[in-house]
Amino acid sequence: MDTTLRPTNAGATGGTLGTRANASSRLVPTRSTESVDDTSANAAASSAASAAPLRTNGSAARIASNLQDQVAGAQQALDYLERVANQLEALKGELTAKLAGTRNGSRLQLEVHARQLAQTLAGRKKNGGGSVDSNLNYSTRPATQRFRIRGLDIESVRKSAPQTISFSVGSAGGPQMGVNIEPDQSNQQIARALDRALAPMGVHASLDENGELVFTTPEANWSSVKDSIAVSGRGRVTTDEVPANLAPQQWNVSAETGNADALRQSLREVVQALERVHRSQAAASAALQAASAQVADAAPPPPDMTIAVEDFNKVAASTDYESLIALTSALVGVSRDRVLALLGLR
Template sequence: MDTTLRPTTAGGTGGTLAPRTNAPSPLLPARPTTPADGTSASAPAAPQVTAAPLRAGGSVAQLDGGLQDQVARAQQALDYLDRVSTQLETLKGELTAKLAGTRNGARLQLEAQVRQLTKTLASRRQDGGASIDSNLNYSAAPAVQRFRIRGLDIASLRKSAPQTLSFSVGSVGGPQMSVNIDPDQSNQDIARALDRALAPMGVRARLDDKGELVFLASESDWPAIKDSIGVSGRGRVTTEEVPANLAPDRWTVNADTGNADALRQSLREVVQALERVHRSQVAASDALAAASAQVAEAETPAPNVTLAADDFAKAAASTDYESLLALTSALVGVSRDRVLALLGLR
């Protein structure tokens, strides 16, 4: 129960109990009122004394803030995915019509749509709520950057086994983590060993769907990581970003030159991207619904009556004028109905 016992002027005769959004209801200072005869109270003001506030926790307020952030990120992701989906659907129709020969002379329009999609994809990090990766997959966790380390792949690691590698991320002389690569380890075992060694430095290791070694880092940390990875005996290594599956800037959309195969490949990429976008829309919608439900159900925490009573008793135990003035001023105007309303929060 977050209450503060506050003094007021000696002539004050009113008080109020006002709720705050996302916070326990405080006892506000008494407000001077106008006497019944319409004249203003003119008693001299008493010394202002501020009592220590009663104790309360802010965990629920912090929780609400976190939930609100989740809602905002999911909503931003959905808005971005809707925009991408609309552009992909338009491109799908244009490419299909182009291949079917039912729409001729639309090359400039098609190229303009491709440029628009390229621009939208380039704005993903700013507009996607930090939850959509380069392949348009949604995750409640921050988006990651996938990359490879030149010369550090499963084949070369197995060929050089047994060996011990030490990794560092950051300035020379920084913390190093070592990993042992043995000949009898499976590819998955090697990836797990690398992952355990690199995880404390903000880098993870995985096998992709082709069984190749790939590394991951948070997109927000990537600029600081990409040029600062060191491996024992090799010094600074070269990192290479794994390109996104959807790359419209590399498409050939002009079938007038007879390159219909390029158009078909572009159409396949659009269809696959649409499937990923639709899955991401479902995931983001589910996350938004779950977070919104928690926000709606979050209630102001029940006042801790025991702590409030203890603090009140300590303040009331003092018989000096200032303490009594603070107590009586805080309680003036607090009616039975208001007390019952406050207790109803329990």
């Protein structure tokens, strides 16, 4: 038996998914076009009435949906970061023991833990809630991809001043945005000027911790940005991803080639990564608390909530076939994660 979306007509007795002005939609299975007797028609109409839909305020629903997404993303990020933190702690212990020579067989355990961490980091985009970047930093904004434009560094830009640089992003050239570079501008001023020019295209520019020019774009946009940036006078340019600070797949920890210097460097990377993870955990927890406070301070529409509860109770209290179909159809797509996210708002 299928369900269809049809406007209801006055006096209709066949079950439909209908709508009417200033009223909520009804979820009722469609009837066959074959004729039915009056008893069946009345039963269907009665079931349709009992299967009244949930009604809600549109604005409140949008706010709740946004909060739900924020909470779900922060919860997923916290779960992922906790898993990474546990693996980093295990690696820290194995590396320390290996360097001190205090544990037999620690080399094998070290290799196992390094592979596990590499696999976890490889699944970050899928499991990190979309808000943990490659360096394990958390933000309430979508995670970004850091990259460089080959041949466009801060020194070469300064030496070529005064000049005007135009950028475009897009497979068809896209809109062009220009920026004027003056000889008396500082490195920071040049970076800000480039950032203003690129921002409308979804790309940002800044100076990294070493004072070098680095560009960022949301990870979701990276595939469409990396091969489509053009610079005036150079045409299409080559972009290079900035590698993550933590790369256990490149560590030298095997029995044949491992050495103390490499292990110490790996230990430093692990300790630094742990510090970032702890900061990210604190930031994600703060985001959850802020969302909870926003829910507590918000003024939900009591009439809508009361009506929604009453409507659901009416449908759930009925055990006839039409009501069960209405319930199961309405709950299609409601995942466990969404339910947990909503419960977390309480």
